[in-house]
Amino acid sequence: MAKIVPLFSSSRGNSYYIAGNNEGILVDAGRNCKQLELSLLQNEIDTKTIKAIFVTHEHTDHCSALRVFAKRYDLPIYATKGTLDALISTDKVDVNAKLNVIEDEVTLGDMKIKRVLTSHDASESCGYHIVTADSRRCSLVTDTGFLTASALSALKDSNAVVIESNHDIEMLKNGPYPYILKKRVLSMTGHLSNVDCAKVLPELIESGVTRIMLSHLSHENNTPRLALETSVATLSGAGMKKDEDYTIMTAPVETNGKSIIF
Template sequence: MARIYPLFSSSKGNASFVGSPRGGVLIDAGVSCKRLMQALGDCGIPETAVQGIFITHDHSDHVKGLRMVTKRLGVPVYAQARTLRRLVDGELLAPGCRAVEMTGRVTAGDMELTAFDTPHDTEQSCGYRITTADGRHCAVCTDLGHVTPTVQEALLGCDLVLLEANYDPRMLANGPYPAYVKQRIASEHGHLSNPDSGALAAELIAAGTTRLILGHLSQENNTPALAERTVTEALHSFRRNGDYLLEVAPVETTGKMVVF
C-alpha cells in the first residue's frame, strides 16, 4: 500500500512525500532543507527513499528549500516547461541538478505521475496525479482559484486527494489583508475557499474517492476546525469514517501518514 505524508502544508511552506520508506517522491520543497530532512526523519523515511522532486509552481512557499534539497539529495527535479525555466533562471536548482520537463506520463521509482494545469496567479502551475505500483491513484491539488474541467477530470477516480481548503470567505472579507490581496486570493486565479473545496469533495466522494486531506490552509483566513466543518457539511449525504475519511494536513508534520 502506498502512503502520503503531508509534511508541511500552509501558506508558509508546502511539501508532501508520496510512497513508502522504500521509495517515493516529494511534491514541492517549500521549507528549508534542514526542516524538510528533519520531517522525513521524523516520519521514518530515509533520504535515499526520495527518487524525484515534483514542483507544482514557482511560488516560494513551494520552492524555498529546493536549491539546497537538490544539492543534498542529487535527484532529478520535474516541472512543467515554463515553471522549469523559472526555476533555472531563478537559480533555484543546484548546479548539475537534472531538470526534467513534465510531458505526459513520467515514471519515478515504481510510480507514474502526470501533471494537470491549475488556474493560479503565476507563470504556470499544476497539480499531480500519481498512480502507484498496485494501481492506486492519488492527487495533490492546491493553489487554484477555481475548479476547472481539467482539474475535475484529473481528480475523479482518485482513491485519495490532498485538496486545498485555503480560506473561509467571511474570515477573508473581515480579515487584516489589504483589499487588493483579498481580491487576489478570492479571484479565479487565487486560492480555493472552504465552500468550493467542499463542493468538489462531494463530487469526488460520489465518484469513489475515499480519503480526503484538506491542505494549504491560510493561517490568517481559516482555521482547521472551520475548514473541516464546512467540508463535512458539504458531505452530509455521505458517512464520515464509513464512505470517506477526512483529515486536515498539519502545518508541520506530526509524523502521521494516510494509507491509500
C-alpha cells in the same frame, strides 16, 4: 499499499511525500533543507527512497528548500516548462541540477506521475496525479483559483486526494489582508475557498475517493475546524457519512506524524 505524508502545508511552506511500496517522491520542497530533513526524519522516511522532486509552481512556499535539497541528495527535479524557467531565472534551482520538463506524464520506477492543470498566478502551475505500483491512485491539487476540468478528472480518478481548502470567504473579507491581496486570493488565479472545495467533495466520493486531506489552509483566513466543518456539512447534506463513506483530515502546518494510507 500507498501513503501520503504531509510534511508541511500552508503559505509558510509546502511539501508532501508520496510513496508506493519502496519508492517515493516529494511534491514540492518548501521551508529549508534542514527543516525538510528533520521532517523526513520525524516520519522515518529514508531519503534514499525519494526518487525525485515534483514542483507545482515557483512560489517560494513550494520551493525554498529545492535548490539545496536536490543538490545534497542528487535528485532530479520535474516541473512544467514555465515553472522550470521561472525557477531558473529566480535562481531557485541550480542550472546544472537534473532538471526535467513534465509534458504530460512520466514513469519513475514503479510510479506514474501525471501533471494536471491548475489556475494560479504563477508561470505554469500544475498539480499531480500519481499511480503507484499496485494501482493505488492519488491527486494533489492546491494553489488554484478554481478546479480546472483536468484537475477535476484527476481528483475523481483517485483513491485519496490532497485538495486545497485555503480560506473562509467571510474571514478573508473581514480579515487583515490588504484589499489587493484579498482580491488576488479570491480571484480565478488565487486559492480555493472552503466552500469551493466542499462543493466538489460529494462528486469525488461518488467516483471512489475515500480519503480526503484538506490542505494549504490560510493561517490568517481559516481554521482547521472551519475547513473541516464546511466540508463535512456539505458531505452530510449529500448523505455521506464521515468515517463510514470517507475519512477526512487537515494537512498540518508542520508534520504531526499522521499520514494517509490508501
